Amino acid sequence: MSRLRVGVLVSGRGSNLQALIEAAKDPLYPARVVIVCANRDCAALELAKKAGVSRQLFRLAAFPDRLARDQAMVKTMRLHGVELVVCAGYDAILERTFTREFAGRIINIHPSLLPEFAGTMDAVTMALEAGVAETGCTVHVVTKDVDQGPILAQRRVEVRPDDTVESLRERIQAEEHALLPVVVKRLAGQPLPISL
Numbered sequence: 309m310s311r312l313r314v315g316v317l318v319s320g321r322g323s324n325l326q327a328l329i330e331a332a333k334d335p336l337y338p339a340r341v342v343i344v345c346a347n348r349d350c351a352a353l354e355l356a357k358k359a360g361v362s363r364q365l366f367r368l369a370a371f372p373d374r375l376a377r378d379q380a381m382v383k384t385m386r387l388h389g390v391e392l393v394v395c396a397g398y399d400a401i402l403e404r405t406f407t408r409e410f411a412g413r414i415i416n417i418h419p420s421l422l423p424e425f426a427g428t429m430d431a432v433t434m435a436l437e438a439g440v441a442e443t444g445c446t447v448h449v450v451t452k453d454v455d456q457g458p459i460l461a462q463r464r465v466e467v468r469p470d471d472t473v474e475s476l477r478e479r480i481q482a483e484e485h486a487l488l489p490v491v492v493k494r495l496a497g498q499p500l501p502i503s504l
């Protein structure tokens with residue numbers, strides 16, 4: 309079985325990366341993480357190292373500008389034969405050069421029921437402050453417009469009266485960890501790129 313080659317972009321804790329790595333431990337899982345790219349030193353890079361996955365740091369300061377940084381990431385993804393890019397807690401906006409190169413092959417996981425609370429790094433706090441009865445998480449296709457690409461899947465999470473940002477985030481993330489591997493599996497079984 310040839311498995312879909314996945315490149316993961318990270319900036320933080322890496323729990324979604326971990327969920328993908330765990331799923332791919334099953335030899336029948338149709339995808340595997342071949343490269344992890346980070347824009348800062350983060351726990352996710354450490355996770356990749358422990359799992360024996362290739363990883364590379366693309367600190368902005370090491371490049372003349374964002375364009376050069378993203379061009380270098382494209383090159384690395386290409387070198388690793390990446391067929392699908394997963395943004396798993398990646399906190400920078402991808403340059404057009406990247407979204408064009410991998411059009412229909414980039415997905416992101418966002419901690420809200422898009423289109424609600426789009427375009428923010430703090431969707432969980434915003435949901436809590438807005439007093440909504442439910443929120444959740446969304447996996448969507450990444451296009452040049454932040455958090456606007458076609459929605460692939462969502463999971464709902466009830467907001468409880470005693471929720472704090474932490475407790476709500478924890479329940480949303482539990483759903484993310486279940487959802488992301490399911491979506492990647494689905495994409496591995498269909499032709500890529502996803503038509504936009």
Ligand code: GRF
Pocket residue numbers: 319320321322323324325352396397398417418419445481484
């Ligand atoms: C996730 O909640 C995801 O929705 C958001 O960033 C967070 C990343 O968490 N885009 P982790 O690094 O995967 O633990």
